[in-house]
Structures are given as structure tokens and as C-alpha cells.
Amino acid sequence: MVSKKYIIRLCRYRNVLYRLKSMGFMRVVSNNLADATDVTALQVRKDFSLAGITGNKKGGYRVDELIEKLNQILGKNEIQKVILVGVGKIGIALMYYKGFEEEGIKIEAAFDIDPQKYGKQKDIPVLPLERLRDFVKTNNIKTGIITVPDMAAQQVFNLMISSGIKGVLNFAPIKLRSTPDIVINNVNLVMELENLIYFVNTGERNKGEIL
Amino acid sequence: MVSKKYIIRLCRYRNVLYRLKSMGFMRVVSNNLADATDVTALQVRKDFSLAGITGNKKGGYRVDELIEKLNQILGKNEIQKVILVGVGKIGIALMYYKGFEEEGIKIEAAFDIDPQKYGKQKDIPVLPLERLRDFVKTNNIKTGIITVPDMAAQQVFNLMISSGIKGVLNFAPIKLRSTPDIVINNVNLVMELENLIYFVNTGERNKGEIL
DNA sequence: GTATTTTTGTGAAAAAAATCACATATATAT
DNA sequence: ATATATATGTGATTTTTTTCACAAAAATAC
Numbered sequence: 001m002v003s004k005k006y007i008i009r010l011c012r013y014r015n016v017l018y019r020l021k022s023m024g025f026m027r028v029v030s031n032n033l034a035d036a037t038d039v040t041a042l043q044v045r046k047d048f049s050l051a052g053i054t055g056n057k058k059g060g061y062r063v064d065e066l067i068e069k070l071n072q073i074l075g076k077n078e079i080q081k082v083i084l085v086g087v088g089k090i091g092i093a094l095m096y097y098k099g100f101e102e103e104g105i106k107i108e109a110a111f112d113i114d115p116q117k118y119g120k121q122k123d124i125p126v127l128p129l130e131r132l133r134d135f136v137k138t139n140n141i142k143t144g145i146i147t148v149p150d151m152a153a154q155q156v157f158n159l160m161i162s163s164g165i166k167g168v169l170n171f172a173p174i175k176l177r178s179t180p181d182i183v184i185n186n187v188n189l190v191m192e193l194e195n196l197i198y199f200v201n202t203g204e205r206n207k208g209e210i211l
Numbered sequence: 212m213v214s215k216k217y218i219i220r221l222c223r224y225r226n227v228l229y230r231l232k233s234m235g236f237m238r239v240v241s242n243n244l245a246d247a248t249d250v251t252a253l254q255v256r257k258d259f260s261l262a263g264i265t266g267n268k269k270g271g272y273r274v275d276e277l278i279e280k281l282n283q284i285l286g287k288n289e290i291q292k293v294i295l296v297g298v299g300k301i302g303i304a305l306m307y308y309k310g311f312e313e314e315g316i317k318i319e320a321a322f323d324i325d326p327q328k329y330g331k332q333k334d335i336p337v338l339p340l341e342r343l344r345d346f347v348k349t350n351n352i353k354t355g356i357i358t359v360p361d362m363a364a365q366q367v368f369n370l371m372i373s374s375g376i377k378g379v380l381n382f383a384p385i386k387l388r389s390t391p392d393i394v395i396n397n398v399n400l401v402m403e404l405e406n407l408i409y410f411v412n413t414g415e416r417n418k419g420e421i422l
Numbered sequence: 423g424t425a426t427t428t429t430t431g432t433g434a435a436a437a438a439a440a441t442c443a444c445a446t447a448t449a450t451a452t
Numbered sequence: 453a454t455a456t457a458t459a460t461g462t463g464a465t466t467t468t469t470t471t472c473a474c475a476a477a478a479a480t481a482c
Contacts, residue, residue: 057447093300167411183410200378268477
């Protein structure tokens with residue numbers, strides 16, 4: 001059983017590794033990864049050790065090997081298909097966000113209840129919410145993003161789950177009622193700021209990463 | 212010394228409490244808060260105990276009192292002033308995001324290097340980046356949001372810090388080089404999704420909240 | 423007014439996560 | 453070839469966080 005924190009660290013390592021690779025690096029030491037990811041070198045080595053990834057005493061790790069191993073664990077070979085519901089400002093920002101496709105994540109379609117929104121954003125079709133169920137089933141989508149107002153979030157969530165979606169990234173600042181087999185990640189922008197402001201105002205050192 | 216996780220939980224409690232209050236609730240039991248915030252009732256009570264907040268055996272806690280105590284700890288009396296740099300899609304989404312003002316957070320100004328962006332978004336002035344230092348000093352801003360492309364993030368961050376900003380909410384998926392007296396919260400949207408997809412694909416239960 | 427139920431409150435215990443200490447391998451220099 | 457410096461790797465330890473177990477208070481029922 002792995003913890004979320006652990007998986008996030010592995011994702012981070014991989015991201016950095018891809019960048020290193022594109023820069024021509026062949027090898028990397030735990031210290032490099034530590035510098036780039038906000039964890040200690042020891043933690044990096046421990047994580048790799050736990051993941052069954054083994055390096056080379058002196059000379060560190062081979063970048064290629066590392067990436068392959070991480071991909072094996074994190075499972076990132078094919079394009080990851082995602083849908084989005086709620087074509088407001090945040091939804092649109094996400095649809096145009098370049099970071100996703102760079103990492104092999106593709107928003108296949110977006111949904112809304114407002115007919116004015118129907119059409120396309122970038123190259124992503126915006127469809128009526130009624131078509132969600134069909135689309136998810138036909139395209140075997142497993143992951144959804146919720147960027148609707150608070151009041152609508154639970155309802156949209158229920159629709160997603162009943163259509164076959166297994167994981168949701170939720171931007172509405174409410175706790176979604178769900179079952180244990182569904183994975184939910186919440187992004188609460190207000191809370192991020194409030195928390196930041198707390199530490200700024202108190203002048204306290206903060207310990208521990210949010211992510 | 213308090214941990215970030217702890218503070219985030221307190222923020223969550225407070226948010227729920229405000230909503231309960233607006234619904235007319237006078238009292239609340241730890242179980243209610245647990246339901247609404249994704250923590251156990253025991254954790255709620257332990258947190259309150261640690262915070263020196265004391266309730267009433269049977270009958271739970273008084274909502275008003277709770278909010279006041281939490282405000283005392285989290286410090287939320289006056290409007291929190293914030294600036295934003297990077298008036299792209301995400302930046303604009305944040306500028307129009309209603310959740311902030313509801314919680315007393317006000318984006319006082321936004322900055323960009325692109326003259327086409329200058330003017331206003333909603334009621335927020337968009338100014339040239341060169342005016343950031345002055346603005347921050349004059350208005351005694353302590354908190355900033357970074358929504359610029361990766362390449363520019365570190366530079367913008369340095370400018371912010373040298374102008375007197377103490378806390379940064381960073382949307383660029385890079386690790387900002389900083390000193391321990393500066394607080395940084397990172398929001399990495401790709402990582403949120405990647406992580407979600409991992410748990411969806413492996414079918415593993417995830418344990419532990421990201422936030 | 424006594425018993426019963428509900429709910430808080432907290433020291434102790436358990437679990438989880440991070441760090442330490444040190445053994446071990448390997449490249450490089452001499 | 454030998455010594456030296458650099459990194460990994462992991463069992464043990466420490467620290468942090470969460471949960472348990474149960475005591476105590478207050479409301480309600482009888």
C-alpha cells in the first residue's frame with residue numbers, strides 16, 4: 001500500500017527526469033533530484049529503494065532507466081483521456097493549459113449546461129451536459145475534472161460516477177459525497193491562499209509541503 | 212510549532228462554520244464538522260483541544276465561539292491584500308474567481324509584461340511589471356500569486372521577494388529557489404491530474420489527502 | 423432524582439513518515 | 453595497485469500524526 005505523498009514524489013522525480021533527459025543528461029545523482037524537487041537526497045534514495053529502483057554507487061542513476069522504472073510504476077505509456085465539466089473561466093483556462101498535453105493528458109471533451117458555450121475551445125468540443133454519459137461510456141473515460149459552481153458540483157459528480165468515471169479532480173470548494181472506490185483530488189484555491197496568508201502573517205516557518 | 216496540515220484543517224473547519232452560521236446553526240458537534248471536511252470527528256476534537264478550543268459535553272460547540280476562536284488563531288479580521296503576476300488564462304480566471312472576495316481576499320493589482328494586457332480585468336488594474344516594486348512597497352503587500360510561464364517564474368519570484376513579498380502562491384510547475392523565511396505554496400495542476408490518474412489506473416485506494 | 427445516552431477531552435498507544443548512522447560499492451587519482 | 457572521494461542503500465531511530473480507550477460532563481428519559 002502506497003501513500004499519496006509517495007506517489008506525488010515519484011511523479012515529481014519523473015517530471016524532472018524528463019526535463020533532464022531533454023537537456024541531454026545521461027546520469028543523475030540523488031542530490032540533483034533533491035535540489036529540483038524540494039525533498040532531501042536521502043528521501044529520494046529511500047523512495048527509489050522502496051520502489052525497487054537501484055542506482056550505482058558513485059555515478060548515481062541512469063536517467064533512462066529511472067524514467068522507465070518510474071513509468072512502469074506510475075503507468076504512463078498511453079495518452080490519458082479526461083473530460084471536463086464547467087466551461088467557465090477556470091474550465092477554459094484548463095482547456096488551454098499546455099502543461100497537460102506535454103504530459104500526455106488530453107481533455108477529450110468539455111460539458112456545460114449553457115448552450116452559449118457549445119462549440120469548441122481550442123480544439124476541444126464543448127457539449128451539452130446530457131451527452132456526458134454517452135461520451136464517457138463510448139470513449140471509456142475514467143477521469144473527470146469539475147469546474148462548476150459549488151451548488152452544481154455534487155450533482156455533476158454523481159452524474160460522472162454513474163457514467164463510469166473513477167477519479168475526479170474537483171475545483172469546487174466543497175466535500176463531495178462519495179464511495180471509497182472513487183478517487184477524488186481537491187484543488188481549493190481559497191484554502192491555498194488562506195493557508196499561505198496565515199504563515200505570512202504569523203511569520204512562522206511552515207513545515208511540510210502542501211502537495 | 213504548527214504543521215501546515217493542521218492549519219489547513221482549521222481553515223476548513225472555519226469555512227464550514229461560516230456556512231453553517233449563514234444557515235442559522237447555533238451549535239455544531241464534532242461529527243458534523245467531520246462529515247463536512249473529510250476528517251474524523253476525533254481529529255476535529257483533537258485539533259480543537261490542541262488549539263485550546265473547548266466545547267460542551269453533549270451539545271457540542273457554539274458556532275460563534277468557534278469561529279471567533281479560529282479567527283483569533285488564523286488571524287482573519289481585515290481584508291487580505293494580494294497581487295498577481297501573469298495575466299494569462301489562469302491569471303484571469305483567478306481575477307474573476309468569486310471565492311476570494313467571499314473570504315476577504317482581494318487581488319489589488321495584476322502585472323504583466325505584455326502591453327496589450329494593460330488596463331483592467333473586472334475591477335482589477337493590470338499594470339506593467341516594472342511598476343510591481345513600487346506598488347508592493349506603497350501598498351504594503353505581503354502575498355503574491357505567480358501565474359506566468361515556467362521560464363519566467365523564478366525571475367518574477369525574485370522580483371516579488373526583493374520588493375518585500377513574504378508569501379507566494381505559485382502555479383508554475385517548477386521549484387522556486389528561495390530562503391527559509393519565505394513561504395511558498397505550489398499548485399501543480401498536472402501533478403494533481405497525474406496523481407489522480409495513477410490511483411484510477413491502479414485501482415488502489417488512496418490514503419491521505421493532498422491538501 | 424436516578425439512569426441512560428450523547429458528546430467532549432486527553433493521556434497513551436499505534437501507525438506513518440522522515441531522518442540518522444553507517445556499511446558498501448565504484449570511479450578517479452596517484 | 454592502492455588510496456581517496458563520492459554516492460548509494462538500508463536497518464534502526466526519531467519524529468510526527470493519527471487513532472484508541474476511556475474518563476467526565478451534560479442533556480434527556482423514566
